[in-house]
Structures are given as structure tokens and as C-alpha cells.
Amino acid sequence: MTARKPSRKASRKSADVPAEVAVETVAEPPAETSAETSAVATATPAPAATVTKAAPAKRARSKRADAGPPRPRQAGDGQGARPAPALDGADRGRLLAGDHHAPHDVLGAHPIPGGVLIRALRPFARTVTVLATGVRAELHDDGDGFFSGVLPVPQVPAYRLEVAYDDNTIEVEDPYRFWPAIGELDLHLIGEGRHEELWRALGAEPMEHQGVAGTRFTLWAPNARGVRITGDFNYWDGTGFPMRSLGATGVWELFLPGVGEGALYKFDICRPDGSHTVRADPMARRTEVPPATASIVTAKHHEWQDADWMAHRGDRPVHEAPFSVYEVHLASWRPGLTYRQLAEQLPAYVKDLGFTHVELMPVAEHPFGGSWGYQVTGFYAPTSRLGTPDDFRFLVDALHRAGIGVIMDWVPAHFPRDDWALAEFDGRPLYEHSDPQRAAHPDWGTLEFDYGRTEVRNFLVANATYWCEEFHIDGLRVDAVASMLYLDYSREDGQWSPNEFGGRENLDAVAFLQEMNATVYRRNPGVVTIAEESTAWDGVTRPTDSGGLGFGLKWNMGWMHDSLQYMAKEPVHRKYHHNEMTFSMVYAYSENYVLPISHDEVVHGKQALVTKMPGDWWQRRANHRAYLGFMWAHPGKQLLFMGQEFAQGAEWSEGHGPDWWLLDPSYEASGDHRGVRTLVGDLNAVYGAVPALWQRDTSPEGFSWVDGGAAEDNVLAFLRYDADGSPLLAVSHFSPAVRTDYRLGVPETGTEGWVEILNTDSARYGGGDVRNEEPLKAEAVPAHGRPSSISLTLPPLATVWFRPA
Structure with missing residues (x-):
């Protein structure tokens, strides 16, 4: 890169000894015959170029101190220089107007009868001189920044240009002497x-x-x-x-x-x-x-140290593996930290909490920070706010070395209208659809991609695999899939046109998503794609060869909406909404699900998770803990947004991030928040150690209700089974009273009884510590359709997990 032109005095020192310039004869690349070349014999000659043969290198060195640079000889002094033909007026005008499609046909070096014509376009230059082995030729100034001349050489040499300006001189290669550098x-x-x-x-x-x-x-x-x-x-x-x-x-x-x-x-x-x-x-x-x-302009230099992670990340299918995700907005997790500084703190924090993965809100470059990265302009560039692309690689590498997978939010649903980015990129709709009804996104003021155009689809499909291959990303969570799938998404009648079959499905988007998923999975073993899809579209996680979209997982937006609506009710009213906690099991195996409590649920007036809960501060925290226990036991993977792991009471703001001060021991109520964070760590620890909680997430045989109808008691009790049939009993009690001698039917599992392995009411987490201290013996008392049952104590507003001793 030439950031500043070197001083004329300094640059002349090397340019004045042309024999020292390392050059070689090269063949002229094939090009279309330009108008000027074909007219050489009859063209009106311009004034001749000034040409001088340089002295041999050895002689030039010996004379440098006293003789100075060789003086150029004028045409006609025995050098055989020919006048340059005049540049065709049309070519000249198009080059100056910037609308020439073949500048290499006119600029650079071209063999003509009697020599080689060289033409350069160097606006504001005073002189341009060609330097080649044995030749130094000052080109004629043709005006408007054009310089030309004919070298008396039999074929095109490798040469350089010495370009002199009013205040300095530089020596450069001529870009127009090179073949195309793309195959x-x-x-x-x-x-x-x-x-x-x-x-x-x-x-x-x-x-x-x-x-x-x-x-x-x-x-x-x-x-x-x-x-x-x-x-x-x-x-x-x-x-x-x-x-x-x-x-x-x-x-x-x-x-x-x-x-x-x-x-x-x-x-x-x-x-x-x-x-x-x-x-x-x-x-x-x-x-x-x-x-x-x-x-x-950039190149990668990072040396990866995650070979072991990459080799084994696909050993177990994701839907049969533990998958607990911590969602992070990198710019605000610890405001002010760079990628490399985050690499020093984030992996340790996530590992301590026991999450298996982080999900990064979009890291692709975006002009407006308040969009949280969801209005992308640089689809192939990690945001420079936090460092370089290699710095981002360093962060991913650090997470992998800590045993943590990296999911990245990916946004192919739309792009902003900034006039320096993709919108009407080359003067016409290019990346966006040419039909205005399909180009404009009605909700976000952005533009939608034209998924039916092969080059645009290629741009996006390659982008998906780019992040996986160049940055070792382990998964892509695809944003706003529903907005891509439906032609009438957020549009009224008359604002959209049906597809060729008269339906509202966007068939181009369907084909794009299928191609993207198939390509990513084929090229990147162990990677998972996750759809944020909020409708009942059939087959989101069905393989593409079976007609599905091909995603590995799908966010369960229905579970999120229903369960949060239930939790927001006062306990006395919850019995009227009991089905909102059980309905998810009607469709739990229709797709491979993730249960998401994401950033979307804790902003824009929706309140933080703990603040959604009813009651006083103690009850809110108890509800919060009980809900997390229910979520971790429910079929499906889980995702929790930063700040919710310690019951932050305020909504998230990208301006200041999580309220870390709540965990400071000097804060009077810090123990309440640290207790919730301890619970999340224990939930993840038990979750990872008990296959019943994740091994059969997508199989109906992995779940069985014990009592899904105890609406009057606000109780939900169910069993989870691993591949060997070993059970875990989860009981959630969403009333503020203690219930003793509460009987639940259980499978016969021997004589040792059932042991409480997690209780969200534990004093360790800030609860009242109502526990089942001793193993609970299964008795021959029929209950809930089972011949055996146990009698237990249910803590208030708590979830309790049991396993056979």
C-alpha cells in the first residue's frame, strides 16, 4: 500500500539506475484488438516518446557519484523510437468517464509494428517514464492524465513506471501489464x-x-x-x-x-x-x-489450536447430545472489551457455568449498533468494533480450547438500504428482488434478498459455509426464517402476489434454505443449523432429501410464549392456564427443538425474566428458579440470554450490558443473585451428567407424564428416560405453599428409593431449603396408573429432580 507518495529526491536515487531494475521479457496476454491497435499504420502520430538505452549495471554504478543519471535522448537520435498512435476518442472518453469495460485493451503494453506501445493513465502526474532492462523511456503527455510512447523492443518486456508529480516521484508496477488473476x-x-x-x-x-x-x-x-x-x-x-x-x-x-x-x-x-x-x-x-x-484488504494469519475440538465435535449427533446455550451480545457482555480481551474472560465464565455452547448475536459488520447486528452490511466481515478478523478467530479458538462450542446468529432474511452498501448495488436491483412488493421488508424498513437469483443465492450459501470454515463456527442460528418462507409475511391483501401454484409460500426461499443446509452439513461435519421459525411450517428440521428444510434444530417459540404467559400469572390464577405448560408436549416431537429464553424476551418493555414473575422479591426469584428447573428438564435443548443466569431485574440494554454489580459482595442483595447463578451452574452440571435429560430429546420414548393434570395444585410431574431406560423424575410446583405427603406414581426401580438430586428451593440458591433429605421409598400404593408411588414434600415455588438411588 502506498499511503503517501515518497519524496521525489528519495525515489530518484533508484530510478536513475534503470539497469538495476529486475525485469524479464514476458508474453502479452491475449486481448481483443482495440481500435487503436488496428489503426496503427494510418493513425496520426503523436510526438515521439523520449527513449534512452541504459548503461550496463556495472558501469552505471561506477559513474553514479560523478556522472549523474543518464540524460534521455530524443527520438530520432539513433534509438529507433516510433511515435505513439493517437488514442481513439471513444476509448479516451470512456476511460475518463469511468465506463470502459476493457481498459487492458487500451492501457498497458501492446505489440505494434516496429515496437511495443505503452500507455498509462495517471491523473495529476507531471511525467511518466517506462523502466525496463536496458531502456528508460519517458512517455509523451497526451493530456487528461494519459501518457504514451512506443518502445523500440521486439516484444513486451516486464517493466515498471516511474511517475513524477509536482512534489514527489514514485516507482510502481503497471497494473495493466498483468493477466487476469482469477481462473x-x-x-x-x-x-x-x-x-x-x-x-x-x-x-x-x-x-x-x-x-x-x-x-x-x-x-x-x-x-x-x-x-x-x-x-x-x-x-x-x-x-x-x-x-x-x-x-x-x-x-x-x-x-x-x-x-x-x-x-x-x-x-x-x-x-x-x-x-x-x-x-x-x-x-x-x-x-x-x-x-x-x-x-x-486483509489476510488471515491465525494459527488454530483447536484441532482436537474440530476432530471430535461431530462424534455425537447434536439432538442426542447435551446442548445448553448461553446467548451473548459480545459488544455489551463486558462493554469495552476487544475480541482478545473477551477471550481471556468469556470462556472461563461460560465453562464455570457449565454451558456447552455460546450463541453470539450477529458479529457480521453492521453500521448501526442499535440493530444489535441484525441489519448487516458486511456479510463476510466480523465487526471491526472489537478487533480484526484474526482477533475474532482467536476468541473462537479460546472457546474451543475451553470445550465450548460457538453458535453464531446469521441474518440472510434482509439487509439495510444504506447507499454505500448492497441496495441497488450497481444501479439496479441486484441483491434485492426486482419486484418492489418482494424487495421491501414491511417490518424493518430493509430489503429482502432475491433468493431466486443464482448469484445471490450463491452469495448467501457461500457466506454460511464461510463462517464455518474460515472461523470454525460450530453452528448457525438463522434469524427470521418465517419472514423468508411466506410471501404474505406482514403484508395485507394486495401487497403480495401468490407463487406459481397460487400459494403463499416463497418457493425461492425454500430452495435457498434447503441448499444452504445441505451445503453446510456436507462441507462441515459437526456443525448444526438452527431455525428461528415461529410458525407451524412442516418439516423445518426434516432432512432435505425428505422434502424438509434441513435444519438441525428449531427454536420452540410456542413453548416460550405459552410458558412465560403462564409464569406471569399470580399462582392463584395459574390453574386456569395449566394447559399452557402442558400443550408443548402435544407437538414436542414434530421437530428437533431448542427452548429459547433469548434477548428478544428481555427488551422493549417485555421485562427481564425475573421481573416477569409475580409476587414480592423472594417469590419472583423463587418463580425464576423453579421455571429454570422446569425448562432444563423439559424435552428439548435450552438457551438462556446473558444476565438471566443471575436474575438481573432490569431489561437488557446494548449500551451497558448485564448489571454485573448485582454480583458484587458489597451489594446487600448480591447473595440473591449469586444464588441464582449457582443454580444455573448446578442445572448444567446435573444436566450434562444425566443422559435422561438430553439423550432422547427427540424421541417420544424419552418422556412420560406422571401427572400433567394437577391444575388445582399447580403441579407438573414427568419422567425422562435415557437410552437404557434409566429415569429421572422432575416435579415443578408453582404454588407458594409447602405440600407434604404429596403422592406420585413412579416406575418400580428396586428397593433403594428415589434420591433428590436438585431442588431449586435449596438455601444454596437463596431458597427456603424445604428438602427431601432421605431417599423416598417406592410403596405398593397405586397412583397415576402405576402400581407403585412415593410420598414427597413439595417446596413452595420450586422444581425438584429425583433419581433412583
């Missing part, structure tokens, strides 16, 4: 919409090309009349850096020698109407910190 297979796959590693073909890729270090820039912009690269390396003036079109694929390409990591750039796009728009790179792997919007 035909890449272009074919892009055109077919089947490039599963799209990030390796499009965007800014630092590389060595034809023996020269630089960066290849590629962009998909099929409607553009022309594209130029603008950046800090050319003072944000892209006039001299037009890209070439690579045919019907709509891909534009330019290799810029000398531009490397850290360079800032954007694309200056000439729209179909001739106007210009400057856009960030849709494939940028790194961006400036918002509100700045430039893309940054």
Missing part, C-alpha cells in the same frame, strides 16, 4: 451460482501474481457500465484504476501490484444511466470501524 473455473462456477468458496474468488485477495506481490480485486456487478477501484493508495481517485469486465458473468477484475494488507478501498461504479456510486465491497473480509464505511 476460468472460478468464473464458470460464479456464473452457475455454484461457487461454494466464493470468498476465494471475489473481493480483495492479497497474493503474488506473475511474480509480483499485490492484491487482486474482483467484483460482481453485472449491470455496471464500468467499475474503478478507489482507495487510500490512490488518494480516493479511481480515474487511473479502471477494472476489466470478464464477460457474461458480470465479474470485474484488476490486480493492483504493491497494494497489500491494511489498504482501504471501495468500488466506483458507473450505473446504467451513466451516474456513479461508490460502494463498499460486498465480499470485504474486513471493514473500517463504523461509522466509517471503507473496506480493508
Whole structure:
């Protein structure tokens, strides 16, 4: 990257000894015959280039101190220089207007009769000189930043350009002497919409090309009349850096020698109407910190240390494994921490609580922090607010080394309208649907992707696997799936059009989700995809080869809504809403479920989890603990948002994050909050150690009601079974009174009795410590359709777990 032009004095020292420039003869890449080349014989000649043969290297060194640089000789002094043909007026105008599709046909070096024509476009330059082995040729100033001349050499050499400005001089490679740096297979796959590693073909890729270090820039912009690269390396003036079109694929390409990591750039796009728009790179792997919007050239250097995790993460299918998720908004978990600082604190905290996974709210770059990352502009770039892409890799690596999986929220449902990002990217609807009724998202003021366009679908499918492969992400929770599946989502009659079969299903979105899931699972063993889908769409977690969408898990929004509605009722009224706690078992095995208490449930006036509960402070905390015990025992995996693990009373705010001060021992009520956090740790510990709680989550044989109808008592009792038939008895009591001698039917399991292994009313958690201290003997007293039963004490507002001794 050339951040500043070097001083003229300093740069002349090397340029004045051209024999020291390491060059070689290279073949001219094939190109279409330009108008100027075909007209060389009859074109009106421009004034001749100034050409001088350089002295041999050894002689030049010996004369450097007293002789100075060799003086250029004028044309006609025996060097055989030919005048350069005039540039075709149409080409000249299109280059200056930024709408030339083939600048390499005009700029750079081209063999012509009697020599090699070299033309450069360097706005604001005073002179441009060609440096090659044995030749130093000052090009003629053709005006408007164009410089040209004919070298008296038989074929195109490897050469450099010395560009002199009023205040300094630089020596650079000519970008227009290089072949395309992207292969035909890449272009074919892009055109077919089947490039599963799209990030390796499009965007800014630092590389060595034809023996020269630089960066290849590629962009998909099929409607553009022309594209130029603008950046800090050319003072944000892209006039001299037009890209070439690579045919019907709509891909534009330019290799810029000398531009490397850290360079800032954007694309200056000439729209179909001739106007210009400057856009960030849709494939940028790194961006400036918002509100700045430039893309940054980057490369990965992180050396992964999670080989053991990656090798074994898929040993057990996720629906048959423990899966307890801590949801985190990285920017506010500990405000001000970077990715690397988070790596020092987050893994230890999560591991201490016993969660198996973290779920990160969107980390892809987004301009507005208040969107929490759900309005993405940089789909391939981790947000730069917390560090570099390698810093984010470091955090994921640290979590893996602590034995914690990483789920990431992924947002393919919509994107914002920012005029420097994806909206009408090249002057027409490109990423969004061309039908305005299908392009605009009615709820969020954003745009919806055109899932039926192969290149757009490829952009998203490749993005899903990009995060899994480049950042070792273990799962994608796909946001707002319902909004993609239905054409009439949040739309009134007349605001949507049916599909080809007259239905309201978005068939393009269905095909996209199936392709995404199939591709992610095929390429990334052990990864899980999770749908946030709030309707009764059939087959969300059914395999794609059976007609399903192919997700591994689905958020159980029905369970969340019903159970929270029940818990918000005063205990005296709960008997009238008992079915809200039991209805989930009617459909519990229709999909593979996650039970989510997510960020969405603790913001925007919905209150924090503990604050949703009725009663005084003690009762609220007791309800909170009892609810968590019920949730961890219920079939399905579980997810809990940060702050709820210690009963934070305030809603979450991305501005300040969790109220960690509640855990400070100097705070009078800190014990109440630390008790709840201790409970969450114990729930996870017992959960992980007892296969009955997770091994048969998706099998009806793993669950049996003991008493699901005790509405008058506000009691729910059920059994969970592991693959060997070993049971766990879970009893939730949502009344504030103590019930003694409460009888429940149980399986016959021998003579040792049932042992209480977890009680949310324990004093350890801040409860009243009403316990069942001794094993409960099964008696030959029939109850609940079973020949044996136990008599137990139910603590107030508590969940109790038992196992056979």
C-alpha cells in the first residue's frame, strides 16, 4: 500500500539506475484488438516518446557519484523510437468517464509494428517514464492524465513506471501489464451460482501474481457500465484504476501490484444511466470501524489450536447430545472489551457455568449498533468494533480450547438500504428482488434478498459455509426464517402476489434454505443449523432429501410464549392456564427443538425474566428458579440470554450490558443473585451428567407424564428416560405453599428409593431449603396408573429432580 507518495529526491536515487531494475521479457496476454491497435499504420502520430538505452549495471554504478543519471535522448537520435498512435476518442472518453469495460485493451503494453506501445493513465502526474532492462523511456503527455510512447523492443518486456508529480516521484508496477488473476473455473462456477468458496474468488485477495506481490480485486456487478477501484493508495481517485469486465458473468477484475494488507478501498461504479456510486465491497473480509464505511484488504494469519475440538465435535449427533446455550451480545457482555480481551474472560465464565455452547448475536459488520447486528452490511466481515478478523478467530479458538462450542446468529432474511452498501448495488436491483412488493421488508424498513437469483443465492450459501470454515463456527442460528418462507409475511391483501401454484409460500426461499443446509452439513461435519421459525411450517428440521428444510434444530417459540404467559400469572390464577405448560408436549416431537429464553424476551418493555414473575422479591426469584428447573428438564435443548443466569431485574440494554454489580459482595442483595447463578451452574452440571435429560430429546420414548393434570395444585410431574431406560423424575410446583405427603406414581426401580438430586428451593440458591433429605421409598400404593408411588414434600415455588438411588 502506498499511503503517501515518497519524496521525489528519495525515489530518484533508484530510478536513475534503470539497469538495476529486475525485469524479464514476458508474453502479452491475449486481448481483443482495440481500435487503436488496428489503426496503427494510418493513425496520426503523436510526438515521439523520449527513449534512452541504459548503461550496463556495472558501469552505471561506477559513474553514479560523478556522472549523474543518464540524460534521455530524443527520438530520432539513433534509438529507433516510433511515435505513439493517437488514442481513439471513444476509448479516451470512456476511460475518463469511468465506463470502459476493457481498459487492458487500451492501457498497458501492446505489440505494434516496429515496437511495443505503452500507455498509462495517471491523473495529476507531471511525467511518466517506462523502466525496463536496458531502456528508460519517458512517455509523451497526451493530456487528461494519459501518457504514451512506443518502445523500440521486439516484444513486451516486464517493466515498471516511474511517475513524477509536482512534489514527489514514485516507482510502481503497471497494473495493466498483468493477466487476469482469477481462473476460468472460478468464473464458470460464479456464473452457475455454484461457487461454494466464493470468498476465494471475489473481493480483495492479497497474493503474488506473475511474480509480483499485490492484491487482486474482483467484483460482481453485472449491470455496471464500468467499475474503478478507489482507495487510500490512490488518494480516493479511481480515474487511473479502471477494472476489466470478464464477460457474461458480470465479474470485474484488476490486480493492483504493491497494494497489500491494511489498504482501504471501495468500488466506483458507473450505473446504467451513466451516474456513479461508490460502494463498499460486498465480499470485504474486513471493514473500517463504523461509522466509517471503507473496506480493508486483509489476510488471515491465525494459527488454530483447536484441532482436537474440530476432530471430535461431530462424534455425537447434536439432538442426542447435551446442548445448553448461553446467548451473548459480545459488544455489551463486558462493554469495552476487544475480541482478545473477551477471550481471556468469556470462556472461563461460560465453562464455570457449565454451558456447552455460546450463541453470539450477529458479529457480521453492521453500521448501526442499535440493530444489535441484525441489519448487516458486511456479510463476510466480523465487526471491526472489537478487533480484526484474526482477533475474532482467536476468541473462537479460546472457546474451543475451553470445550465450548460457538453458535453464531446469521441474518440472510434482509439487509439495510444504506447507499454505500448492497441496495441497488450497481444501479439496479441486484441483491434485492426486482419486484418492489418482494424487495421491501414491511417490518424493518430493509430489503429482502432475491433468493431466486443464482448469484445471490450463491452469495448467501457461500457466506454460511464461510463462517464455518474460515472461523470454525460450530453452528448457525438463522434469524427470521418465517419472514423468508411466506410471501404474505406482514403484508395485507394486495401487497403480495401468490407463487406459481397460487400459494403463499416463497418457493425461492425454500430452495435457498434447503441448499444452504445441505451445503453446510456436507462441507462441515459437526456443525448444526438452527431455525428461528415461529410458525407451524412442516418439516423445518426434516432432512432435505425428505422434502424438509434441513435444519438441525428449531427454536420452540410456542413453548416460550405459552410458558412465560403462564409464569406471569399470580399462582392463584395459574390453574386456569395449566394447559399452557402442558400443550408443548402435544407437538414436542414434530421437530428437533431448542427452548429459547433469548434477548428478544428481555427488551422493549417485555421485562427481564425475573421481573416477569409475580409476587414480592423472594417469590419472583423463587418463580425464576423453579421455571429454570422446569425448562432444563423439559424435552428439548435450552438457551438462556446473558444476565438471566443471575436474575438481573432490569431489561437488557446494548449500551451497558448485564448489571454485573448485582454480583458484587458489597451489594446487600448480591447473595440473591449469586444464588441464582449457582443454580444455573448446578442445572448444567446435573444436566450434562444425566443422559435422561438430553439423550432422547427427540424421541417420544424419552418422556412420560406422571401427572400433567394437577391444575388445582399447580403441579407438573414427568419422567425422562435415557437410552437404557434409566429415569429421572422432575416435579415443578408453582404454588407458594409447602405440600407434604404429596403422592406420585413412579416406575418400580428396586428397593433403594428415589434420591433428590436438585431442588431449586435449596438455601444454596437463596431458597427456603424445604428438602427431601432421605431417599423416598417406592410403596405398593397405586397412583397415576402405576402400581407403585412415593410420598414427597413439595417446596413452595420450586422444581425438584429425583433419581433412583
